[in-house]
Amino acid sequence: MSYFSRFSPFRAIRDLRFFLSQRQRHELIFFFISLGITTALLAGFYVDSRVERVYKREIQYFDSWSLDRTDAQIVAKQAVDKVERDKRIAAxxxxxxxxxxxxxxxxxxxxxxGL
Structure with a gap:
């Protein structure tokens, strides 16, 4: 733990100020420009990562069949359903x-x- 006792936020700020005071003007300008561009990119990615899902209701309908259907009615209904199913499959x-x-x-x- 004695290693971490040497770290202090005040020392870090003082060290940063000393480092920046030794830089020339154009180096500081490019530093702040690059810092701004990096911040803008990270903020853009953060804002873009929020995507709200579109709520889409999925309603499933079913047919209510009477118990006394004839085989001919069943075959006729299957023929109609086959046409619709073939359209969905083709799409x-x-x-x-x-x-x-x-x-x-x-x-x-x-x-x-060439990739």
Missing amino acids: RKAREAERQAAFKRLDDSMTRW
Whole structure:
């Protein structure tokens, strides 16, 4: 603990003032400019890191079926649902293909750069 007894905030401030008094004017100007730029970058990253999530309600609906449905009604409903399901699957595959194409373009551009 005797090692830490030599540390004092007042000594640190006095030492910093002595160090800065020995610097030339242009060195101090560049020091404060670099300090300001660094502070601005860190503050920008801090402010940008706060992202609020958009609240999106997910409502799931279900069909209420009567117990006395016929097989023909069931098959008809499945045919309607199949069309809707095929549309959703096609839309998802289109999104996936578009995303793959974007990654392919990125990969090709990185290959051209030699990465």
